[in-house]
Amino acid sequence: MSSIFITFEGGEGSGKSTQIHRLAAQLKEQGRDVLITREPGGTAEAEAIRTLLVSGDVARWTAKSEALLNYAAREQHLEQVIRPALAGGKTVLCDRFMDSTRAYQGYAGGCDLGFIDALEKAIVGITRPDLTLVFDLNPAIGLARARSRGDAHAEDRYERKGLAFHQQLREGFLDILRKEPKRCRLVDAAQDIEAVAEDVWSIVKGAL
């Protein structure tokens, strides 16, 4: 079976991590060799960078530094994990990827979008996702869900950025969807888990 690269994007508490595992199970049933990975992370070095980004004082990095840190992690992840997996015919499901940098550091964080375009071109290059699912949810609901999870206390730096940041983030993801409607598909994450899973499966089936 041919390789496929699918990314999961969206704000906090949108349920994408639950859905990535459900989709992986369905794709495995079809005989696909599936790799689940995440960003920032996916290699030991990229996970070390993740710790710098997701913990500590909310204002510790400028948006430009965050973009560079995420792209350093992404370069490691692409070279050591994603490209070899795709070359080996795997189906790669990635929890966040380049659109998170555009939405979090660009649209919400105020980092120049031209700078992010340049990083994307230099580091991602032709390894763009075949399909991107954008989980859309009112950020007030998403943040409440994320806080009630209570399992990621040390990883809540972005959750602490405040509602206005998360509203801009949502608008950013919606703008990305408008600009790349062939690659990016909206998932209504306000629905219950089963309904979201059905939507995800119907989008992915259509794309395969």
Ligand code: TMP
């Ligand atoms: P997670 O919540 O999906 O585990 O992701 C970790 C956090 O990192 C999340 O708050 C979003 C943020 N992030 C960015 O700000 N820029 C990026 O490029 C990526 C991949 C994640």
